[in-house]
Amino acid sequence: MGKVFAEISMSLDGFVAGPNPTLENPLGEGGERLHEWVIRLKSFRDAHGLSGGEAGPDDELVDEAVRATGAVVMGRRMFSGGEGPWENDPKADGWWGDEPPFHKPVFVLTHHSREPLVMEGGTTFIFVTEGLERAIVDARAAAGDKDVLVAGGASAIDQAISAGLVDELQLHLAPVLLRGGVRLFDDVGPEPPRFELTKVIASPLVTHVRYRVID
Amino acid sequence: MGKVFAEISMSLDGFVAGPNPTLENPLGEGGERLHEWVIRLKSFRDAHGLSGGEAGPDDELVDEAVRATGAVVMGRRMFSGGEGPWENDPKADGWWGDEPPFHKPVFVLTHHSREPLVMEGGTTFIFVTEGLERAIVDARAAAGDKDVLVAGGASAIDQAISAGLVDELQLHLAPVLLRGGVRLFDDVGPEPPRFELTKVIASPLVTHVRYRVID
Numbered sequence: 001m002g003k004v005f006a007e008i009s010m011s012l013d014g015f016v017a018g019p020n021p022t023l024e025n026p027l028g029e030g031g032e033r034l035h036e037w038v039i040r041l042k043s044f045r046d047a048h049g050l051s052g053g054e055a056g057p058d059d060e061l062v063d064e065a066v067r068a069t070g071a072v073v074m075g076r077r078m079f080s081g082g083e084g085p086w087e088n089d090p091k092a093d094g095w096w097g098d099e100p101p102f103h104k105p106v107f108v109l110t111h112h113s114r115e116p117l118v119m120e121g122g123t124t125f126i127f128v129t130e131g132l133e134r135a136i137v138d139a140r141a142a143a144g145d146k147d148v149l150v151a152g153g154a155s156a157i158d159q160a161i162s163a164g165l166v167d168e169l170q171l172h173l174a175p176v177l178l179r180g181g182v183r184l185f186d187d188v189g190p191e192p193p194r195f196e197l198t199k200v201i202a203s204p205l206v207t208h209v210r211y212r213v214i215d
Numbered sequence: 216m217g218k219v220f221a222e223i224s225m226s227l228d229g230f231v232a233g234p235n236p237t238l239e240n241p242l243g244e245g246g247e248r249l250h251e252w253v254i255r256l257k258s259f260r261d262a263h264g265l266s267g268g269e270a271g272p273d274d275e276l277v278d279e280a281v282r283a284t285g286a287v288v289m290g291r292r293m294f295s296g297g298e299g300p301w302e303n304d305p306k307a308d309g310w311w312g313d314e315p316p317f318h319k320p321v322f323v324l325t326h327h328s329r330e331p332l333v334m335e336g337g338t339t340f341i342f343v344t345e346g347l348e349r350a351i352v353d354a355r356a357a358a359g360d361k362d363v364l365v366a367g368g369a370s371a372i373d374q375a376i377s378a379g380l381v382d383e384l385q386l387h388l389a390p391v392l393l394r395g396g397v398r399l400f401d402d403v404g405p406e407p408p409r410f411e412l413t414k415v416i417a418s419p420l421v422t423h424v425r426y427r428v429i430d
Contacts, residue, residue, distance in 0.1 A: 012386070012400065012410065013229060013398070013399070013400040014228060014229035014398075171227070173388075173424065175409075175410035175411065175412050175426055176409070176410070177400055177403060177407040177410075179400070179403070179405075179407065183228070183229075184228070185227065185228040185392055185394070188392060188394070190394075192392040192394065194390075194391070195227065195390035195391070195392075196390065196419070197390050197417060197418075197419055197420075197422060200415060200417035200422055202412065202415035202424075203412075204411070204412055205412075207412060207415055207422075207424055209388065209417075209422055211390055
C-alpha cells in the first residue's frame with residue numbers, strides 16, 4: 001500500500017493562498033507568486049497538455065510525485081475554485097476545465113451528494129459526503145499500490161494532519177511574503193503531530209522540505 | 216564593511232516565540248522547542264561558558280556567524296526578557312546574566328536613555344533611543360569590517376527588513392508547530408522586499424534557509 005502525502009506551496013510568512021480570492025483568481029492576490037516555480041516545469045506543462053518546459057531538480061521532484069500518485073483528495077473549495085459564493089453551488093463543475101491536470105480519480109470533500117464527473121484525460125471527480133477519513137479510505141482503494149495525495153486546500157490538509165491520516169508532508173517554500181490570505185496549520189487542532197525532516201531540495205525559486213508526520 | 220544580517224529560529228507555522236511569555240520563560244509556551252537544535256551545539260555552549268557540545272554542520276554554521284559578527288542590534292524586549300510589564304523598566308539589567316553570550320557590543324533599541332552597561336566577558340549593552348536606523352549605523356561603526364547581526368525580536372527584524380537595512384536573512388526552520396505566539400513578518404509593512412535564496416543547509420532538527428534581501 002502506498003502512503004498518504006500532502007504537499008502545498010507556502011510563502012515565507014506561512015500563506016498558501018493570497019487574500020481576496022475570486023473565481024477568476026482563486027489563488028488570491030499575489031497567490032500566483034507561490035506557484036511561479038512549478039508552472040515553468042516540463043512535468044507541470046505535460047499534465048496540463050502543454051509542450052516544453054524546464055527540466056532539473058524541481059521537475060524531477062514533481063514528476064516523481066505525479067508518477068507515484070494513484071488518487072487525489074481535495075476540499076470542495078479547491079474543486080470549485082477558491083472561497084466564495086460559488087463554492088456551495090452543488091451543480092458547479094469546478095474550474096479545472098474539460099481536461100483537468102490530474103489524470104486520475106479525484107475525491108472531492110463536499111456536503112452535496114452527486115454523481116461522479118468523468119472528465120477528459122482520465123480525471124474523474126468523485127464526491128464524498130461522509131468526511132475526510134472516508135475520502136482517504138476510498139482514495140487508497142482507488143490508488144492501489146500507489147500514493148494518495150491530499151492536494152489542498154489548507155483546511156483539508158490541516159484536517160488530514162490533525163486526524164493522523166498524513167504520512168508525509170512536503171512544503172514548497174517560496175521566497176515571497178504575501179502578508180495575508182489563507183494560512184496552513186490554522187486548523188491542525190490543539191495537539192498537532194510531530195514532524196521529522198526527511199529531505200530538503202533547494203533551487204533558486206523554491207525550497208522543498210519534506211517531513212514524516214509522527215502521531 | 217561587513218553586511219547586516221538577521222537570523223531567527225521559526226516554527227513551521229511561522230512563530231518565533233510561543234504564546235504567553237513570562238520573565239521565567241521569555242520564549243513563551245513551547246518556544247524552547249525552536250531552539251533545541253542550537254542549545255546542544257559546541258559553539259552555543261562555548262558562547263555561554265559551557266564545555267562540550269556537538270560538532271557538525273549546524274555547529275559550523277553557528278560558529279561561522281559568531282566569528283563574522285562584530286556587533287549586535289536587539290529590541291528592548293529581547294534585552295529585558297520578552298514581552299511583559301517589566302519590559303519598560305528603565306533600570307532593568309536584562310535577563311542575560313552577568314556574562315551574556317554575545318562577547319561584543321550589543322545595541323539595544325529603547326525609549327529610555329541610559330549609560331552603557333559593561334558586562335563580564337566582553338558584552339557591552341549600549342542603549343539607543345534614536346531608532347533602529349541609528350542603532351544599525353552605530354553597530355556598523357562598532358563592527359568595523361565585521362557583520363552586524365539583528366538578533367531579534369520579530370519586531371526589530373521586521374522593522375529592519377522593512378527599512379531596507381538588512382542584507383541577508385537566515386531562518387532556522389524548526390519542524391514544530393507552536394500554534395500561537397509571536398510571528399515573524401507581521402510588521403514588514405505594505406511593500407516588503409523580495410528575497411533571493413542563497414543557501415540551504417539541512418540537518419535533522421532544523422533547516423537553515425538563507426536569503427539575500429533585495430530592495
